[in-house]
Amino acid sequence: MISDITKESIAEFLAQGKRFDDRDIDEFRDVTIETDVVDKAEGSAMVSLGDSRVIVGVKMSVGTPFPDTPDKGVLITNTELTPLSSDEFEPGPPGEDATEIARVVDRAIREAGIIDLEKLCIEEGEAVWMVFIDIYTLNANGNLFDAGALGAMAALMTAKMPKYEDERVNYEERDGPLPVKGKAVSATLAKIGETIIVDPTRKEEKALDARLTVGVNQDGNIVSLQKGGDGGLTDAELEEMLDRALKHSEKLLKALK
Amino acid sequence: MANEPESFLKDGKRLDGRALDEARPMEIEAGVIENADGSALVKFGKTHVLAAVHGPRELHPRHLVVSDKALVRARYDMLPFSVEDRKRPGPGRREREISKVLSEAFTRVVEVEQFPRTVVDIFVTVQQADASTRITGLNAASVALADAGIPMRSMVTGITFGKISDGKKGYMVLDVGKEEDAFGMADVAYARAYNLDETVLLQMDGNITKEDFFEGKKMADKAIEKVYEAQVAALKSRYKEGSE
Numbered sequence: 001m002i003s004d005i006t007k008e009s010i011a012e013f014l015a016q017g018k019r020f021d022d023r024d025i026d027e028f029r030d031v032t033i034e035t036d037v038v039d040k041a042e043g044s045a046m047v048s049l050g051d052s053r054v055i056v057g058v059k060m061s062v063g064t065p066f067p068d069t070p071d072k073g074v075l076i077t078n079t080e081l082t083p084l085s086s087d088e089f090e091p092g093p094p095g096e097d098a099t100e101i102a103r104v105v106d107r108a109i110r111e112a113g114i115i116d117l118e119k120l121c122i123e124e125g126e127a128v129w130m131v132f133i134d135i136y137t138l139n140a141n142g143n144l145f146d147a148g149a150l151g152a153m154a155a156l157m158t159a160k161m162p163k164y165e166d167e168r169v170n171y172e173e174r175d176g177p178l179p180v181k182g183k184a185v186s187a188t189l190a191k192i193g194e195t196i197i198v199d200p201t202r203k204e205e206k207a208l209d210a211r212l213t214v215g216v217n218q219d220g221n222i223v224s225l226q227k228g229g230d231g232g233l234t235d236a237e238l239e240e241m242l243d244r245a246l247k248h249s250e251k252l253l254k255a256l257k
Numbered sequence: 258m259a260n261e262p263e264s265f266l267k268d269g270k271r272l273d274g275r276a277l278d279e280a281r282p283m284e285i286e287a288g289v290i291e292n293a294d295g296s297a298l299v300k301f302g303k304t305h306v307l308a309a310v311h312g313p314r315e316l317h318p319r320h321l322v323v324s325d326k327a328l329v330r331a332r333y334d335m336l337p338f339s340v341e342d343r344k345r346p347g348p349g350r351r352e353r354e355i356s357k358v359l360s361e362a363f364t365r366v367v368e369v370e371q372f373p374r375t376v377v378d379i380f381v382t383v384q385q386a387d388a389s390t391r392i393t394g395l396n397a398a399s400v401a402l403a404d405a406g407i408p409m410r411s412m413v414t415g416i417t418f419g420k421i422s423d424g425k426k427g428y429m430v431l432d433v434g435k436e437e438d439a440f441g442m443a444d445v446a447y448a449r450a451y452n453l454d455e456t457v458l459l460q461m462d463g464n465i466t467k468e469d470f471f472e473g474k475k476m477a478d479k480a481i482e483k484v485y486e487a488q489v490a491a492l493k494s495r496y497k498e499g500s501e
Binding site: 004067068096099100102103107110111112113212217220221222223224225226227228229230231232233234235238239242243246 | 325350351353354358361364365445449459461463466467470471
């Protein structure tokens, strides 16, 4: 929690168009994406948004499908806010912040139809591929939604299927790329006082009144929305946030090769 | 679950006979749980959700105490038998996420500075699920808070909207039904603090353009006025009867 006085001074500072890291209010931090960082994973990526850094791995195994989707593979997204990445995080099972990040990243990827889950069916009702996306923070300084989504997407785009033979998964040999179509990213904006900023740092997140994370696919369509924070958004603020998120998503999509 | 329909529209009507901008029939009753400080049951068609408010009261665990404010804590869960495939008891990831966004929506409106160091607990329980359970629960929680006499800057009122297809093109619709939710093109949960003219809850999944979003929102804003009136009417009739 942050005191009201600190929150007010952050809001006043922002109202003058200034941020603690000298960024413009509409400036995203530099994005770097490195893929294939873990050999044992089917796909992996390390993503930095400024000094917010996450490592994302994709692992696959064979399991039974859900009863209501017997002919589709299974996608499971998990996030951990690791104690190594910030003084604020404690060991233990994922709390509500981690759960929200995992579910918001999962929604953008699922709703954009990035993974062709029907192609991951091995035997209807019996055996399907399960795809696990695990997002781990390495250095947490805000906007883990967008860093996590970029990492998940980059890891999926470079993932190679293990071989499945004689009802066993052979991780030693690869069977071509994971069937991935299209791209999705998210762009997050925060309202602090009267100012709307993009890509908030942790300090800014603690002072924010409201947050909007917008998932966008390669066609520029909206695939997910998630409002957060204890404050409300006027219609004008909502529209401004959507417009700015759509604009920033173009650059983020380009960062994914 | 039923199979995916090829078209969600027949002769210009939706599968359950509704028009594109028609909400399901709604019923709101305030004061349904004697032991709670405030409570309500809201029905949106076959979705029935109960909300009960306890507090302001002492907050446990103590480390969650906020020295100058009350904590507003919503807990959403479903009865195991409220859905076709039994839901495992206790909150999972989905329920925890919904609880978080509901807590945030109500923190905006409750006058938290009036009750420092306390908690206002809002328990939202889905009795029967047929789409829009979080929004139905939100509408119930809002009535329950008012019924408990908790000072609020505004009621919170919500409705869902979405996009469905007739096999050729997409249409924006109000108050998404169960099949429309499962197989439709998009689903938006949306709620406003009515007197503040602000969006306090917004979640969406699917695939829509910005224009689609604002077309749906326009329908929803109109419908929210009706839901708000029903919330107020339910509270008025509770006090008129003086049931206690």
